[in-house]
Amino acid sequence: MQSTLSRRIAALEPSATLTMAAKAKELKASGRKVISLSLGEPDFNTPQHICDAAVKAMQEGKTRYTVASGIPELKQAVCKFYQARHGLEYKPENITVSNGAKHCLHNVFTVLIDEGEEVIIPAPYWVSYAELVKLAGGVPVIVETRQEDDFKLTPEAFRAACTPKTKALLLCSPSNPTGSMYSGEELGALADVAIEKDLWVIADEIYENLVYSGHKFVSFPTVRPELMDRTIIINGVSKTYAMTGWRIGWTFAPAAVAKKMASLQSQETSNPCSISQYAAMAALESSQECVEQMRAEFEKRRDYVASRIAAIDGLSCGNMYGAFYAFVNIQPHLGREYGGKMIETDTDWCLELLEKKGVATVMGSAFGAPGYARLSFANSMEELKDAFDLIEEFLK
Numbered sequence: 002m003q004s005t006l007s008r009r010i011a012a013l014e015p016s017a018t019l020t021m022a023a024k025a026k027e028l029k030a031s032g033r034k035v036i037s038l039s040l041g042e043p044d045f046n047t048p049q050h051i052c053d054a055a056v057k058a059m060q061e062g063k064t065r066y067t068v069a070s071g072i073p074e075l076k077q078a079v080c081k082f083y084q085a086r087h088g089l090e091y092k093p094e095n096i097t098v099s100n101g102a103k104h105c106l107h108n109v110f111t112v113l114i115d116e117g118e119e120v121i122i123p124a125p126y127w128v129s130y131a132e133l134v135k136l137a138g139g140v141p142v143i144v145e146t147r148q149e150d151d152f153k154l155t156p157e158a159f160r161a162a163c164t165p166k167t168k169a170l171l172l173c174s175p176s177n178p179t180g181s182m183y184s185g186e187e188l189g190a191l192a193d194v195a196i197e198k199d200l201w202v203i204a205d206e207i208y209e210n211l212v213y214s215g216h217k218f219v220s221f222p223t224v225r226p227e228l229m230d231r232t233i234i235i236n237g238v239s240k241t242y243a244m245t246g247w248r249i250g251w252t253f254a255p256a257a258v259a260k261k262m263a264s265l266q267s268q269e270t271s272n273p274c275s276i277s278q279y280a281a282m283a284a285l286e287s288s289q290e291c292v293e294q295m296r297a298e299f300e301k302r303r304d305y306v307a308s309r310i311a312a313i314d315g316l317s318c319g320n321m322y323g324a325f326y327a328f329v330n331i332q333p334h335l336g337r338e339y340g341g342k343m344i345e346t347d348t349d350w351c352l353e354l355l356e357k358k359g360v361a362t363v364m365g366s367a368f369g370a371p372g373y374a375r376l377s378f379a380n381s382m383e384e385l386k387d388a389f390d391l392i393e394e395f396l397k
């Protein structure tokens with residue numbers, strides 16, 4: 002029997018964030034104190050009223066298969082929420098509910114991308130994008146951005162990256178890993194290129210509710226009327242409602258695409274967890290006070306983290322408008338000795354910081370940006386303070 006793996010799977014890299022988190026757990030298990038700034042997961046519990054809705058769903062026997070692409074009530078709630086927030090008229094036929102936003106992305110690439118077609122991804126990018134594109138047979142085309150531009154893709158760089166094989170642009174705003182966010186005007190300029198080149202835009206807006214300092218989040222298709230026909234929005238409850246384990250995400254897509262995504266899902270996974278779907282509905286339909294409380298807490302932490310980074314010689318980062326990450330430029334601290342050991346790369350730096358000081362971060366190279374480290378501030382203030390004290394000691 003042939004024992005080789007498929008070429009697609011052989012080329013697949015494991016998620017670096019999960020790898021770093023696993024390493025941190027290993028160290029912890031060996032009795033070391035570890036502060037993990039590696040995972041992108043709110044440290045809050047899911048609000049009680051959402052858990053109550055899940056219990057109620059179970060008690061009412063909502064424990065069976067649902068429509069593969071999600072229950073109509075949840076799709077309706079998603080549309081209503083989006084209409085109230087962004088003024089766009091999506092219908093349930095545009096929505097596919099999946100097992101988290103990551104699953105949505107997998108579905109989108111599988112449905113849209115043919116072998117060899119290119120997807121433009123601005124770097125730094127979220128770890129899974131490039132791998133998911135490759136898994137679907139596509140070719141990720143990575144376009145570098147600059148810290149001075151807050152890591153935003155410019156229309157010129159976008160246009161220059163387009164080839165006859167380009168199928169889509171993938172945008173993440175607010176961004177994991179940089180915390181950057183595009184203004185309406187900046188999105189408009191990118192939209193013009195997408196329209197001119199007749200491309201799809203996949204807009205990952207999963208952090209839309211975690212935005213700071215009064216900055217306004219703009220949903221991509223709102224900037225030009227014709228964009229609804231060529232945009233796929235990715236969103237969900239994981240980050241906004243501290244529901245990472247419930248696994249509910251959704252896409253907004255033109256009905257023909259949504260229909261194919263539903264078919265794919267019906268063959269691959271069937272419906273996302275029925276109970277989680279009712280919980281997600283409760284999250285959208287009840288007071289958003291809990292979201293504001295968590296957002297305000299993240300904002301305090303963002304301010305604290307920004308002040309600590311600014312106070313350490315040789316560290317810097319771009320403006321953090323949203324999400325809960327600092328993408329820290331550590332280049333001035335590479336190519337030097339730490340306790341007699343030469344550290345050249347961001348990967349070595351992150352591993353050494355974990356080994357020596359017990360602080361877990363993720364190397365920038367995993368996000369297509371060597372020379373950086375991503376620190377998640379979805380941790381308590383005490384942990385953040387301790388982590389930065391340890392980073393300061395490490396750098397000395």
Ligand SMILES: Cc1ncc(COP(=O)(O)O)c(C=O)c1O
Binds near residue numbers: 127173245249
């Ligand atoms: C930018 C971005 N998109 C999608 C996801 C996946 O979210 P989910 O947990 O809902 O699959 C994440 C999670 O870290 C993310 O940061």
